Amino acid sequence: MDKQTVLVVDDDRDIVSAIARLLNDEGISVLKAYDGLEALDVIATRQVDLLVIDVMMPRLDGLSALMRIRQNNNIPVIVLSAKSEDTDKILGLSMGADDYITKPYNPLELIARVKANLRRYLTLGSAAASSPAKSVITVGGLELDKETKSITADGRKSTLTATEYKILELLMENAGRVFSAEEIYQRVWREDAYAVENTVMVHIRHIREKIEIDPKEPRYLKVVWGVGYKIEKR
The missing domain is CATH 1.10.10.10 (Winged helix-like DNA-binding domain superfamily/Winged helix DNA-binding domain)
Incomplete structure (x- = not known):
């Protein structure tokens, strides 16, 4: 199987780098973006198997980017947010997210959820x-x-x-x-x-x-x- 590629999107570059290291250690390739518009550009030009995206970002927030992505792309999306209220989780899922992780995240949980969503997506059919x-x-x-x-x-x-x-x-x-x-x-x-x-x-x-x-x-x-x-x- 070809190496799987995850796009990580967050305006906090340290968080992007930390998640990239975790996924690289698991043999997963990582693409990086720092706001919603950059994420849309990457998805339009590169092969992406899964998206991990923050909610609060400049230029275009994560949920707005998710709505645009869902117009013609069904890749799994994990929303990463500091908000933990049920209403925020439901909002993210309602807009097309497959999963939701609250900051501060448990690294092992993040890896497990990324792998589970990749497995479902890549083995369909x-x-x-x-x-x-x-x-x-x-x-x-x-x-x-x-x-x-x-x-x-x-x-x-x-x-x-x-x-x-x-x-x-x-x-x-x-x-x-x-x-x-x-x-x-x-x-x-x-x-x-x-x-x-x-x-x-x-x-x-x-x-x-x-x-x-x-x-x-x-x-x-x-x-x-x-x-x-x-x-x-x-």
Whole structure:
């Protein structure tokens, strides 16, 4: 496998250098940027497998940059911020982030989250390559193509982030089965689940906005109150 490349974006150059050293020690290549505009330039011209981006930066902040990136790019994004309130985390996830780490960060946690998100992103569709006959999952008007990692909902193409894709893939492969937020988190993030309801809920809401004609009256992605989520079997 080619060396993986992570773009680290923060206006604090010491933080960028520290994260770069951590990732270099793990055999991961690092590109650097110091505000949102520089990050957009790098992504437009270089191969980037994952983005670690700060929120508060000059010229263009991290969340504004994330919104622009999500217009045509589904690379995993980890938001790095000094703010720890749940509302800030939910805002970052709502704008398309796959993960959120609060400063001051634990270096081992940062490395683990980077590796987990890279693994999900870079191995999507690997199972489909070994069994092409099962590369497309169809549930009613939903069609998920594992080979191209694309989703079509009632004839409309939708672009999902890597995390959203894995959640939807899990639910579609098990249509009719209800998964709790903890089960979804453990299977998709491959980490122990603790107080993960808000994180999963935000991703579910994003998926609904992309696959449902009316997200407020979903036909496919249903919530079973007090239990979890499921794709309605059709």
